[in-house]
Amino acid sequence: MPAIAFLECVRCQHQLSADTPQTLCPLCSGSLYVRYDMDQLKRTARREDITARAAASPASLGMWRYSSVLPDVTPVTLGEGWTPMLHSKRYPGLYVKEEGANPTGSFKARGLGLAVTMARHYGLQHLAVPSAGNAAGALAAYCAAAGISAHIFMPQDVPFANYLEGVLYGADVTMVDGLISDCARMVGENIKAQREANTPASQVWFDVSTLKEPFRVEGKKTLGYELVEQLGWTYPDAVFYPTGGGVGLIGMWKAFEEMEQLGWVEKGSKRPKMYALQAAGCAPIVKAYDQHQPVSEFFQNASTFAAGLRVPKPYGDAIILDILEKSGGKALASTDEVILASILDWARHEGIFLSPEGAAATAAYDQLLAAGELKPTDKVVLFNTGAGLKYTDMTAEAMHLRRPTALPTSMPVGGIITPQ
Ligand SMILES: Cc1ncc(COP(=O)(O)O)c(C=O)c1O
């Protein structure tokens, strides 16, 4: 495992030490990336060693199979990562990366697994997060595993599973009458009030909001390493990523950059086109992409049952839009009706229960096939970012499906013999 050389601001390249916990760039509030000594890594980190290490380990290493490109710390792990890459039964070039197989049923386990790992390394005792739902569940679980207190703020209408897991794992849960943007404001206000009240440093919450600390991106970068390894160390033609805050997309792009520097992918390989998929009811990235804007505007009245995509103004919007442009990909939105139809289509034809977020990606895939912009043979990795089973309440509601309230009268009632 390599030592972190420094943290680097994505906007102004200012460098900071990782010896103490950091949030944003002190000069320009840009997000911070973890940087290693790549010359040294080129000599020590070999991709052949990954499979050997994983084979030698009695337990699954999960995303820690990439420990040679992750910070040198003792992991807090629940077995996150190394998720199945499922080959579609209908489209020869399409692979679904099943992130619902992660602990807490979503890909958020990767970023928060590493963020909590680093928090324990730094001795932090209180972590806080505004969440669209799944980040809250993941933070609660990893904090429970690490013996750290989790403080969670999420919209009151998140999937019930997210509320349940927060409470179940013993987190301090606040349900907010508002959106994730309101939750973020409340986290900030709480921390400010704690500082003003001269709360002892060990009791002040540390904010692990999307892109406001360096390690969630660093954990999510394993998505990129993993998909490339699972495709025999080659890039696909395209990656389809349901985008809320965009952490996974940003993390994967960082992974591609590192893999090229390390020579883990063949020199001159063309990086995949990156597609950011959203729901029509909350599509700030699609709007900015369509209007050729470098940043997004706050998306008013955000509403969709794809709860994880309900992020009206992603903090990393400029980075996401830059990646879409550089990769030659695009941003695309689908309505909730089309997303629901795609959930049913995939359940019935492929046996896969997509999350609404994952189905925003499959719906966009269909749209691009129909438009002739994509062929079924194009090699595409599409992320089902969460397990469909986490959304039984929302998906059933969208389907107008209710549990039958009375037994059908035609069924015989056991043990009672009724006279003719
Ligand atoms: C299932 C699911 N998919 C996608 C997203 C969006 O993730 P990101 O913030 O990395 O864009 C979320 C965020 O909550 C989510 O829970």
Ligand SMILES: [Zn+2]
């Ligand atoms: Zn900066």
